[in-house]
Amino acid sequence: AGAAKPLPAYVGWKDPASLIVHSSTTIETKRSVFGTSVITPSEQLYIRNNLPAPDVSILGNRDAWEINIEGVKNPRKLTLGDLKRMGIETTAMVLQCSGNGRGYFPNKPSGTPWQVGAAGCVVWSGVPVRWVVDALGGVEAGMAYLTGTGGEKLPDGLDPKSVIVERSVPAAALADALLAWEMNGVPISLAHGGPLRLIVPGYTGVNNIKYVKRLAFTAQETDARIMSHGYRISPPGAKGDPSQPSVQEMTVKSWINGPGTDGAPLKAGDTQIHGVAFGGMNAVAKVEVSLDGGKTWQLARMVGPDLGRFAWRQFVFAARLPAGQFTLASRATDTAGNVQPEQRMENAGGYNNTSWADHAVKVSVA
Numbered sequence: 474a475g476a477a478k479p480l481p482a483y484v485g486w487k488d489p490a491s492l493i494v495h496s497s498t499t500i501e502t503k504r505s506v507f508g509t510s511v512i513t514p515s516e517q518l519y520i521r522n523n524l525p526a527p528d529v530s531i532l533g534n535r536d537a538w539e540i541n542i543e544g545v546k547n548p549r550k551l552t553l554g555d556l557k558r559m560g561i562e563t564t565a566m567v568l569q570c571s572g573n574g575r576g577y578f579p580n581k582p583s584g585t586p587w588q589v590g591a592a593g594c595v596v597w598s599g600v601p602v603r604w605v606v607d608a609l610g611g612v613e614a615g616m617a618y619l620t621g622t623g624g625e626k627l628p629d630g631l632d633p634k635s636v637i638v639e640r641s642v643p644a645a646a647l648a649d650a651l652l653a654w655e656m657n658g659v660p661i662s663l664a665h666g667g668p669l670r671l672i673v674p675g676y677t678g679v680n681n682i683k684y685v686k687r688l689a690f691t692a693q694e695t696d697a698r699i700m701s702h703g704y705r706i707s708p709p710g711a712k713g714d715p716s717q718p719s720v721q722e723m724t725v726k727s728w729i730n731g732p733g734t735d736g737a738p739l740k741a742g743d744t745q746i747h748g749v750a751f752g753g754m755n756a757v758a759k760v761e762v763s764l765d766g767g768k769t770w771q772l773a774r775m776v777g778p779d780l781g782r783f784a785w786r787q788f789v790f791a792a793r794l795p796a797g798q799f800t801l802a803s804r805a806t807d808t809a810g811n812v813q814p815e816q817r818m819e820n821a822g823g824y825n826n827t828s829w830a831d832h833a834v835k836v837s838v839a
């Protein structure tokens with residue numbers, strides 16, 4: 474246990490009472506703090522940085538930030554000011570770390586033991602990548618990947634490839650991708666990747682490159698270590714390597730956020746069980762709730778606005794709980810018919826945990 478760690482300076486504006494500080498670069502939202510109003514406030518949103526965040530001076534003149542666009546007919550360096558003149562779109566999406574839920578793996582994979590809070594639903598504004606690509610003559614032939622490079626200053630004395638945050642996603646992801654400069658209605662903070670961030674809706678957190686300084690359509694995946702060996706779905710005990718699948722598209726998942734997650738005792742009687750559900754690439758079709766650890770299920774009600782297939786939905790289930798012990802669980806189904814599984818997919822990195830059993834909440838009602 475020990476005392477709660479203080480917030481590091483670059484996220485000093487966040488709400489400490491809402492957050493669990495694992496380290497200066499890994500900070501998660503408390504489960505009991507997620508509300509029922511769709512959008513995760515920036516002050517409560519989790520943080521994951523693989524490298525220390527750049528100096529705040531990169532926000533000094535946001536519109537002067539430069540990004541190289543490569544692998545298109547007319548490759549060019551564009552400023553954020555140029556991008557702002559090319560178009561504006563807005564997307565609500567679930568930003569979720571690939572390792573969210575790792576804390577429920579019994580074999581304790583190395584990496585942050587996130588529970589549910591390395592995720593949030595946020596709104597981004599920026600220019601669709603496809604509009605930028607069209608303006609530059611289209612993607613060059615043979616380019617199978619969209620590769621984004623983070624703008625951190627790399628530590629001296631190390632092979633840049635071993636530390637640089639550079640990820641490739643299938644080029645088809647360009648259909649929904651944004652080059653974003655606003656998050657939740659304001660210019661993106663340094664902590665969340667300002668002045669400019671690549672947003673790939675439906676893909677896990679690591680694919681959403683902060684401080685993006687290069688966007689390249691490439692024939693091959695990048696050989697940066699974070700792509701070639703990191704974030705791979707490898708069998709327990711094995712090391713990641715390029716032959717294994719990379720962590721990319723998210724799949725259907727839900728969890729309960731209350732009641733019973735804040736440690737307060739539950740009184741017998743009426744209660745509103747609430748949580749979040751999302752489908753990754755697909756919208757959520759339904760959510761079921763169980764009061765008996767998954768033996769029986771009942772349909773929950775969706776609440777609040779539907780912000781599109783990449784956003785999460787809030788669900789509520791009105792229950793009357795007598796005194797006793799209960800295991801509350803939720804199980805989502807997406808519009809393609811995929812059902813959230815009972816079991817996690819075992820893997821060495823502790824990635825992509827969507828198990829409803831792992832995310833169940835035990836409550837005692839008096």
Ligand code: MSS
Nearest residue numbers: 520521522523570571623638665678679683
């Ligand atoms: N980007 C960059 N540039 N850098 C780094 O480090 N990280 C990742 C992403 N991006 C990075 C980037 C991760 S890994 C994640 S999750 C995310 O991001 C987070 O976000 P926020 O905003 O929340 O912090 Mo895992 O899969």
